[in-house]
Amino acid sequence: MAVYRPTYRDPKTGKLKQARIWWYHFSFDCQRIQESSKSSRKTIAQEAEKSRRLELERGFNAVKDRRHQRIRTIAQMAAEFFEDYKFRNPKSATFADYALRHVKRIAGKTMLVDITDETVKGYQTVRLREKASPKSINEEVGFMLRILGEHGDPIRAKLRRNRTLKLAMGRSVARAFTVDEKVAILAEAQRRRSPAIYPALMLALHAGLRDAEIRGLTWGRVDLKRAIVTVGEAKTEAGEGRTIPLNADVLNALVEHAKWFLEKFQTTNPALYVFPFGKPQPIDATRPVTSFKTVWAKIKDAAGVKGRWHDNRHTFITDLAESPEASDATIMDMAGHVSKQMLKHYSHTRMEAKRRAVDSLTVKRSKVATPAPILVDPAKESAKVAVLN
Numbered sequence: 136m137a138v139y140r141p142t143y144r145d146p147k148t149g150k151l152k153q154a155r156i157w158w159y160h161f162s163f164d165c166q167r168i169q170e171s172s173k174s175s176r177k178t179i180a181q182e183a184e185k186s187r188r189l190e191l192e193r194g195f196n197a198v199k200d201r202r203h204q205r206i207r208t209i210a211q212m213a214a215e216f217f218e219d220y221k222f223r224n225p226k227s228a229t230f231a232d233y234a235l236r237h238v239k240r241i242a243g244k245t246m247l248v249d250i251t252d253e254t255v256k257g258y259q260t261v262r263l264r265e266k267a268s269p270k271s272i273n274e275e276v277g278f279m280l281r282i283l284g285e286h287g288d289p290i291r292a293k294l295r296r297n298r299t300l301k302l303a304m305g306r307s308v309a310r311a312f313t314v315d316e317k318v319a320i321l322a323e324a325q326r327r328r329s330p331a332i333y334p335a336l337m338l339a340l341h342a343g344l345r346d347a348e349i350r351g352l353t354w355g356r357v358d359l360k361r362a363i364v365t366v367g368e369a370k371t372e373a374g375e376g377r378t379i380p381l382n383a384d385v386l387n388a389l390v391e392h393a394k395w396f397l398e399k400f401q402t403t404n405p406a407l408y409v410f411p412f413g414k415p416q417p418i419d420a421t422r423p424v425t426s427f428k429t430v431w432a433k434i435k436d437a438a439g440v441k442g443r444w445h446d447n448r449h450t451f452i453t454d455l456a457e458s459p460e461a462s463d464a465t466i467m468d469m470a471g472h473v474s475k476q477m478l479k480h481y482s483h484t485r486m487e488a489k490r491r492a493v494d495s496l497t498v499k500r501s502k503v504a505t506p507a508p509i510l511v512d513p514a515k516e517s518a519k520v521a522v523l524n
Contacts, residue, residue, distance in 0.1 A: 210243030339447035355405025
């Protein structure tokens, strides 16, 4: 064995002395490896040399002992995955944390070595029994397979081959609310105890802000004097930083909300959130409200209206699309879209507008003079036919 204890010259006596720590040296791939074993025992140094040789040989031949990886649980891997994910994808970190909590709760104790396609299908079944939506389950399974790394690739392939990778999702048809529906929704919102829901709805219906954009809105981005709101972080790059003018209705709603905010928190500091955190009443303006889902569901039921919160934004864009005052460029700028295809997706022209369009054709036609009939002598026409025959 190529183990040894190096010698050194004592600086006091000038004599050669032997070190207590054993070293090893050997050649590998034409390179000299010389390292300390960090041990004063020769047998340990010999074992350290063997271990180091084996490590280099495995690395050189791309052979790794991953047994310790295979016994790790999903919960352990999910925790490490999220620590990296939240820094690389800060905008979607909240959703990732929500999805991973379900993954850890249901399959967290399962070890990597035991995970198969049946594990994934079992997870889908459990979440379906819990009444989770297929879309949410698909997102959670996606995170689970990403956590597994290389081990998840063959599982993903098998699930895709058997058409069980993703659950079928019912197609949600976006709609725009009618004038009467909007009146009913806003009237119910004003009756609620929540001080946030009415101005939040106004921002969705009259400014087209997305749910996350409303919840993340700070007073520094609301200019009541100039009647302008500036969007912060948005779903698309085109949506970030866009400025939207506030009409009289939404401006009045925000002015009244600002009065309530000042009375509650004594300041409208630019860093504070317009819609503060807290349930049932806001208590912390340094954090944004987490959701409008509960109060929105109650408002819909009371107003007798069916639709999603996002349909408020659909309504805003549809109203603009029907207005002769708004060009495509204006709509795309305020909505934060980058293409006419996206504009077409969101602007669902209502039946009233379609009827006005087709009715206008009838009006135009009635204004055109009807051409005078051409008088024909039947006898002469018959003679022509006879000649041709």
